[in-house]
Amino acid sequence: MKLITEKDIIRDVAKVWHKQYSKYIDSGEDINVANFDMSHQKPSKQIYEELLNLDPNAAAADIASIIGNDSWTKIFCDVCGEISECKTAVQFHVNYEDVVMCRKCIIKALNIILQSE
Numbered sequence: 001m002k003l004i005t006e007k008d009i010i011r012d013v014a015k016v017w018h019k020q021y022s023k024y025i026d027s028g029e030d031i032n033v034a035n036f037d038m039s040h041q042k043p044s045k046q047i048y049e050e051l052l053n054l055d056p057n058a059a060a061a062d063i064a065s066i067i068g069n070d071s072w073t074k075i076f077c078d079v080c081g082e083i084s085e086c087k088t089a090v091q092f093h094v095n096y097e098d099v100v101m102c103r104k105c106i107i108k109a110l111n112i113i114l115q116s117e
């Protein structure tokens with residue numbers, strides 16, 4: 001079990017971006033040219049370089065302005081299936097997979113347990 005915070009996500013965003021778009025970053029061939037994904041408007045490699053040069057104390061809004069959308073700093077909850085507005089979540093390792101549970105779902109689960117005691 002591991003705590004995930006927005007700050008962790010911001011710290012790792014360049015690494016995660018590279019993992020997602022490595023084929024395009026390494027080849028220099030942009031994903032937009034291939035027309036597969038229009039979620040960002042700048043070349044993948046340029047975005048990667050801007051993310052690498054980010055200030056360590058950058059805010060989610062700084063990343064959204066580089067990428068062109070705010071989805072990269074949001075936490076996706078596997079339990080409620082929503083992109084959470086929560087700034088923290090917990091990641092569980094279940095059956096060889098990572099499962100993320102947002103703060104709202106954890107509190108809801110805790111209340112269910114506390115009300116049963």
Ligand SMILES: [Zn+2]
Nearest residue numbers: 077080102105
């Ligand atoms: Zn949730």
